[in-house]
Amino acid sequence: MNAVAASKEAGEPLGIGPAHAGKLGDRVFRLTTWLMAMVVLVLLALVGWTLCKGSALSVKEFGWGFLAHSDWDPVNGNFGALTFIFGTFVSALIALLIALPLGLGTAIYLTELAPGWVRQPAISMIEMLAAIPSVVLGVWGIFVLVPWLREGPYPLLLKYFGFLPLFRGPTTGFCILSASVLIAIMILPIITSIAREVFRAVPEAQREAAFALGATRWEVTRLAVLRYSVRGVFGAAMLGLGRALGETMAVTMVIGNSDKITASLLSPGNTLASKIANEYAETLKGLPLSALFELGLILLLVTVGTNILAHLLIGAMGGRRPRGN
Amino acid sequence: MNPWYNRWRKIKSSCVSGLCLICALVVIAPLALVLFHLLQKGASSLDWSFFTQLPKPSGDPGGGMANAIVGSATLLGLAGLIGIPIGVLGGIYLSEFGSPRMNWAIRFAADILSGTPSIVWGIVVYALVVLPITGYSAYAAGLALGFMMIPLVIRTTEEMLVLVPNIYREAAFALGIPHWRIVLSIVLKTAGRGIVTGILLAAARVAGETAPLLFTALGNNSWSHRLSEPIAALPLQIFTYSNSPYDDWLRQAWAGALVLILFVLALNIAVRVMTRSRTPHLTR
Amino acid sequence: MNHKTLAALLGIGLLAGCGQKGSEQLLINGAGATFPYPIYSKWSFEYRKVDPTVSINYQSIGSGGGQKSILDGTVDFGASDGPMSDENLALAKAAGKIILHIPTVAGADVVTYNLPGNPPLQLDGPTIAAIFLGRITKWNDAKITAQNPDTRLPATDIAVVHRTDGSGTTYIFMDYLSSISKEWEASVGRGTAVKWPAGQGAKGNEGVMEQVKQMPGAIGYVELVYAVQQKLPFASVKNAAGNYIAPSIESVTAALATAKIPADFRFSMVNPPGERAYPIAGTTWLLVYQKQASAAKGKKLVEFLKWAETDGQALAAPLNYAPLPEELRQRVLKEIDSITY
Numbered sequence: 027m028n029a030v031a032a033s034k035e036a037g038e039p040l041g042i043g044p045a046h047a048g049k050l051g052d053r054v055f056r057l058t059t060w061l062m063a064m065v066v067l068v069l070l071a072l073v074g075w076t077l078c079k080g081s082a083l084s085v086k087e088f089g090w091g092f093l094a095h096s097d098w099d100p101v102n103g104n105f106g107a108l109t110f111i112f113g114t115f116v117s118a119l120i121a122l123l124i125a126l127p128l129g130l131g132t133a134i135y136l137t138e139l140a141p142g143w144v145r146q147p148a149i150s151m152i153e154m155l156a157a158i159p160s161v162v163l164g165v166w167g168i169f170v171l172v173p174w175l176r177e178g179p180y181p182l183l184l185k186y187f188g189f190l191p192l193f194r195g196p197t198t199g200f201c202i203l204s205a206s207v208l209i210a211i212m213i214l215p216i217i218t219s220i221a222r223e224v225f226r227a228v229p230e231a232q233r234e235a236a237f238a239l240g241a242t243r244w245e246v247t248r249l250a251v252l253r254y255s256v257r258g259v260f261g262a263a264m265l266g267l268g269r270a271l272g273e274t275m276a277v278t279m280v281i282g283n284s285d286k287i288t289a290s291l292l293s294p295g296n297t298l299a300s301k302i303a304n305e306y307a308e309t310l311k312g313l314p315l316s317a318l319f320e321l322g323l324i325l326l327l328v329t330v331g332t333n334i335l336a337h338l339l340i341g342a343m344g345g346r347r348p349r350g351n
Numbered sequence: 352m353n354p355w356y357n358r359w360r361k362i363k364s365s366c367v368s369g370l371c372l373i374c375a376l377v378v379i380a381p382l383a384l385v386l387f388h389l390l391q392k393g394a395s396s397l398d399w400s401f402f403t404q405l406p407k408p409s410g411d412p413g414g415g416m417a418n419a420i421v422g423s424a425t426l427l428g429l430a431g432l433i434g435i436p437i438g439v440l441g442g443i444y445l446s447e448f449g450s451p452r453m454n455w456a457i458r459f460a461a462d463i464l465s466g467t468p469s470i471v472w473g474i475v476v477y478a479l480v481v482l483p484i485t486g487y488s489a490y491a492a493g494l495a496l497g498f499m500m501i502p503l504v505i506r507t508t509e510e511m512l513v514l515v516p517n518i519y520r521e522a523a524f525a526l527g528i529p530h531w532r533i534v535l536s537i538v539l540k541t542a543g544r545g546i547v548t549g550i551l552l553a554a555a556r557v558a559g560e561t562a563p564l565l566f567t568a569l570g571n572n573s574w575s576h577r578l579s580e581p582i583a584a585l586p587l588q589i590f591t592y593s594n595s596p597y598d599d600w601l602r603q604a605w606a607g608a609l610v611l612i613l614f615v616l617a618l619n620i621a622v623r624v625m626t627r628s629r630t631p632h633l634t635r
Numbered sequence: 636m637n638h639k640t641l642a643a644l645l646g647i648g649l650l651a652g653c654g655q656k657g658s659e660q661l662l663i664n665g666a667g668a669t670f671p672y673p674i675y676s677k678w679s680f681e682y683r684k685v686d687p688t689v690s691i692n693y694q695s696i697g698s699g700g701g702q703k704s705i706l707d708g709t710v711d712f713g714a715s716d717g718p719m720s721d722e723n724l725a726l727a728k729a730a731g732k733i734i735l736h737i738p739t740v741a742g743a744d745v746v747t748y749n750l751p752g753n754p755p756l757q758l759d760g761p762t763i764a765a766i767f768l769g770r771i772t773k774w775n776d777a778k779i780t781a782q783n784p785d786t787r788l789p790a791t792d793i794a795v796v797h798r799t800d801g802s803g804t805t806y807i808f809m810d811y812l813s814s815i816s817k818e819w820e821a822s823v824g825r826g827t828a829v830k831w832p833a834g835q836g837a838k839g840n841e842g843v844m845e846q847v848k849q850m851p852g853a854i855g856y857v858e859l860v861y862a863v864q865q866k867l868p869f870a871s872v873k874n875a876a877g878n879y880i881a882p883s884i885e886s887v888t889a890a891l892a893t894a895k896i897p898a899d900f901r902f903s904m905v906n907p908p909g910e911r912a913y914p915i916a917g918t919t920w921l922l923v924y925q926k927q928a929s930a931a932k933g934k935k936l937v938e939f940l941k942w943a944e945t946d947g948q949a950l951a952a953p954l955n956y957a958p959l960p961e962e963l964r965q966r967v968l969k970e971i972d973s974i975t976y
Contacts (some may be wrong), residue, residue, distance in 0.1 A: 056444075060408070060440075065501065073467065073472075076473070080474075098830065117605075131370060132375040135372055135374060145427060151382055154616060161589050162608040162612050163584045166388055166389070168593060170384070185750045198846065214381075218378060279593070283799040303470055304836075307699075307704075308699025311706070333462065411680070569709075570694045573660075580664070594845065
C-alpha cells in the first residue's frame with residue numbers, strides 16, 4: 027500500500043485529500059495568485075495610460091516646447107514646465123549635496139567606528155526618521171525650521187556669500203533652500219542605510235590587510251572600503267535622488283509657491299509635485315488640466331528613470347536572492 | 352619613516368573620525384528635534400475633547416479631531432482590504448509559481464510603482480475613480496492608499512517566502528499534500544511573522560500620506576456615515592489646519608501631528624520588536 | 636501579533652468607519668471659496684441644530700476648486716467669489732446642467748501688512764497696483780509716504796504675498812485693480828488664477844494670513860474677517876469719490892447699495908460711486924444645479940439655502956460680512972424657488 031492510501035485508511039483529518047481535489051485546488055490557487063500578481067502590471071499600465079491620456083491635449087498643443095517654456099498663464103492659455111523642472115531638480119540636487127556627505131559620514135561612523143552598543147539604537151533612530159510622515163515634517167518646517175533659518179543662517183549667508191547670485195535677499199524663509207533642507211532630512215535615512223549595506227559588503231579581509239600594513243583608521247576606510255564601494259555609493263545617491271524628486275507635502279508647505287525661475291536659492295519656487303498639489307483641485311478641464319497632467323507625466327518619467335538608474339548601479343532591480351536553505 | 356608624518360596621519364584619522372561622529376549626530380538630530388517640538392506644542396492640546404469632539408467653526412473654542420482619527424482608521428482598514436490580499440497572494444505567486452521572466456517583469460513593475468510619487472497616485476485615482484464613478488469618497492481614498500500598499504507588500508511577502516527552506520516544501524510534497532495546502536498551511540505560517548512586519552511597514556507608510564487624499568477624500572467636518580461620501584483623515588486635517596491663521600486650530604494641528612507620528616512610530620517599533628530575535632547581533 | 640490579530644484590527648478599523656454615530660444623517664457636500672469659509676462653517680454648525688437630519692460639509696479649497704467641482708459634479712454645491720465665466724456656464728449647459736449663482740453675503744478684500752507697530756495706512760488704487768506689480772519695492776517709497784504723512788515708514792523691502800490657488804478673493808482684487816489701472820488690466824488681467832508679476836504665493840486666505848503674520852514687511856490681500864480675527868492691520872483705500880474708506884460692514888453695504896444686479900446675479904461691485912463705499916468689495920455665491928439629481932438631497936439643500944438667505948443672514952454681521960439687502964434677498968429667494976428636484 028502506498029503512503030496516500032495508507033493515510034486515507036488511517037482517516038487523517040487534514041491535509042491529505044483525494045488526488046483530483048488537490049489538483050483542482052492547485053489550479054484555482056495558482057490562478058488566483060497569478061491574477062493578484064498581474065494586478066501590479068495592470069496598475070502600472072493604468073498609471074501610465076491615465077497620465078498619457080490626460081496629457082495628450084497638452085502634448086499636442088505644445089510639443090517639446092512645453093519643456094522649454096517657463097510661462098504658466100491660465101488666463102492666456104500658455105503653459106510650460108521649465109520653472110517646475112528647474113525647481114524640482116535644483117531642490118533635489120541641493121538636498122543630495124547636503125545629505126550625501128552627511129549620510130556617508132554617518133555610514134562610515136556606524137560601520138567602522140561606533141562602539142557595539144551604539145550601533146543598533148543609532149540605526150533604529152535613523153530608520154525612524156524615515157517613518158516621519160511628510161505632512162508632519164512640513165508642519166515642523168513651517169513653524170520651527172523656516173523661522174529659525176530666516177533669523178539665523180540666512181542672514182549670515184546673505185552677509186558673507188551675498189556676492190554670489192545664488193544668495194540674494196530679501197528672503198521670507200519660504201524658499202528653495204528651505205525645501206532642500208527638508209528634502210535632505212527625508213532622504214538621509216535611505217542614503218545612510220544603503221551606504222551602510224555597501225560598506226558592510228566589503229570583505230573583512232580587505233580591512234585587515236590594510237591594518238596589517240600599518241594604515242590608520244581613516245586610511246583603512248579610504249583604501250579598503252570607500253574605493254571598493256564607489257558604485258554602490260552612486261546607487262545610494264541615485265536612490266536618494268529618486269526619492270527627493272517625488273517629495274510633495276513638505277516641499278509644498280515651505281517652498282513659497284512662485285512660478286518664476288530665479289538664480290537665488292533664497293527666493294521662492296515650485297516643483298512639479300508642489301505645482302500639481304496646489305493647482306489640481308481647481309484646474310478646469312481642457313488645456314489647463316492637460317498641462318497639469320503633463321507635469322505629472324514628466325514627474326513620473328523623471329522619478330522612474332532615476333530609480334532604474336539607481337537599481338542598475340546597485341544591482342537589485344528585478345533581482346532575486348537564491349532560495350534559502 | 353618620518354615620525355612627524357606619522358603623527359600627521361594619526362591626527363588626520365582622528366579628525367575624520369570626529370567628523371563622522373558629528374555627521375551621525377547631525378543625522379539623528381532632526382528626529383529628536385521634531386519629536387521634541389511636537390511634544391512641546393502638541394501635547395498640551397491632547398485632551399479628552401480632542402479625541403472625542405468634531406471640529407468647531409473657526410474661532411469657536413474647543414472642538415477636536417475625533418472624526419479625522421476614526422476616518423484615518425477607516426481608510427487604513429479599506430487600504431488593507433485591498434493591499435493585503437493582493438499583495439500577499441501576488442507575493443505567493445512570485446515565490447512559488449512564477450517563471451523567471453514573468454517574475455522579473457512583475458518585480459520591475461512593483462519597484463516602479465513603489466517609487467511613484469504619491470501625488471501621481473492622487474491624480475490617477477481622481478481621474479479613474481473620483482471623476483467617473485464615486486465622487487469624493489472614502490472608497491476612492493481607500494483605493495488610492497491600497498494601490499500604494501500593493502507594491503510594497505508584494506515585495507516583502509516574496510522576500511519572506513523565499514527565505515523558507517525548500518526542505519519544508521519537499522517534505523510536504525513527499526507526504527502528498529496538495530501544493531496550495533502546502534503554501535497556505537506551512538510556508539505561509541513559517542514566513543508569517545516576516546509577512547506581517549512587511550504589512551505593518553506598508554501600513555505605517557500609507558497612514559501618513561496626504562497627497563493622494565487631497566484629490567480623493569475631500570475631507571469632512573462631521574462624521575462620515577457611508578463609505579461613498581467624503582471622509583476626514585488625520586493627515587488631511589493637519590494640512591488644512593496648519594494653513595489656517597487660527598491659534599486654536601494651529602494647536603490642534605500640532606496635536607494631530609503628534610498623534611500621527613506616535614501611531615507611525617508605534618508601528619515601526621512593533622516591527623522592530625518582532626524582528627529583533629531574528630536578527631543576529633550586528634558585528635558591523 | 637499574528638495574522639488573526641491583524642485581521643481583527645483591520646476589521647475594527649473598518650467597522651468603526653461604517654458604524655459612526657447616527658446613520659440617519661444626510662450628507663450634503665460643498666467645496667469652494669475660502670473667502671466665506673468662516674460664515675459657511677458657522678452656518679453648517681448652526682444648521683445642524685435647526686435640522687439634525689442634515690449635515691452640510693463645506694471644504695474650503697478655493698473658488699477655482701469650487702467652480703471645477705460643481706462643473707465635474709463631484710460635489711452637491713460649489714462656492715465662488717468670482718462669477719463663473721460664460722464659457723464655463725456654456726460647458727455646463729452643453730452637458731445638460733444649468734448652474735445658478737446664489738449670492739449669500741458680501742465681504743471686503745482688505746490689504747493687510749506686517750509693519751512694526753502696525754500703523755493704519757492710507758493707500759490709493761494706483762499705489763496698490765504699483766506695489767503688486769513690483770514697481771514700488773520699499774515701504775518708505777515717496778508714493779506711500781505722501782499718502783501717510785503722519786506715519787513713520789521704515790526702509791524695509793516690501794514682500795508681496797499673493798494667492799497660488801484659484802481664488803475668488805483674488806478675483807475681486809483683480810477686478811478692482813483692472814478697473815483702476817489700465818496697465819494691470821493689460822498685463823495681468825482678471826481671473827481667479829493669474830500670472831503674478833511679483834511676490835510669493837500662499838494657499839487660501841488662511842495661507843496668505845499666515846505668511847503675512849510671519850514675515851516682517853509683508854503685504855497681502857485677504858478677506859476682512861480673517862484680518863479682524865487675527866488682529867492684523869488693514870489699509871483704508873481711496874474710493875471713486877476720493878475718500879479714504881476703511882473696510883467694514885457699513886462701507887461694504889454702501890458699496891452693495893449702488894451695485895447693479897442682473898437677473899443671473901453675476902455682478903461686480905468694485906470701485907462703486909458711493910461716498911462712503913469701500914472700493915474692494917465683492918459678493919460670494921453658492922453654485923447649485925437648477926435641476927437637482929437627488930430628490931432627498933435637493934429638498935434639504937433648498938431648505939438650507941432658504942434658511943441661509945433668511946435666518947442665516949443674522950449671523951453675517953458678527954463675522955464682519957455684510958448681509959444682503961432685503962430687496963435682493965427676495966429676488967434670490969425667488970431664484971431658489973426655481974430649483975427643481
